[in-house]
Amino acid sequence: MDTTPTTPSPDPAREKVRKSDAEWRAQLSPEEYQVLRQAGTERAFTGEYWDTHTQGSYRCRACGAELFTSREKFDSHCGWPSFWAPLAEDAVVYLHDRTLGMERIEVRCATCDSHLGHVFEGEGYATPTDQRYCINSISLTLVPDEG
Numbered sequence: 001m002d003t004t005p006t007t008p009s010p011d012p013a014r015e016k017v018r019k020s021d022a023e024w025r026a027q028l029s030p031e032e033y034q035v036l037r038q039a040g041t042e043r044a045f046t047g048e049y050w051d052t053h054t055q056g057s058y059r060c061r062a063c064g065a066e067l068f069t070s071r072e073k074f075d076s077h078c079g080w081p082s083f084w085a086p087l088a089e090d091a092v093v094y095l096h097d098r099t100l101g102m103e104r105i106e107v108r109c110a111t112c113d114s115h116l117g118h119v120f121e122g123e124g125y126a127t128p129t130d131q132r133y134c135i136n137s138i139s140l141t142l143v144p145d146e147g
Helices: 021-027 030-036
Strands: 056-060 066-069 092-097 104-109 115-121 131-135 140-144
Touching: 021 030, 092 115
Parallel strands: none
Antiparallel strands: 056 066, 056 140, 092 104, 104 115, 115 131
């Protein structure tokens, strides 16, 4: 998998969600807005999904796009939900993030360009990709599997 930073590209199969800042502020809580639209980070071990084992799909809280599933979720003990891959490669986009004096790869929703978290490689996790998508719980909505 290539996590070389990319910018959103036109995908005819994926309808982009575009809203004004005022529309996002009206839709999202102040905490959601701060993370999803301003690339903030929730505190470790405080989000609702960091330790859940519920089976289902994780969707973007801003637009509802399906991003991850519980099949790719693993316990990294970092305090945020961790996944070893997105549901589909075109579900997310990657950007260089040089904030806070670090060099990281930011992960954003490909549908609405909301900030989700970051992806890290080579940390030694026993996952098929050796990657950890460290995602803010507040960026996600878990839709449990039926049954």
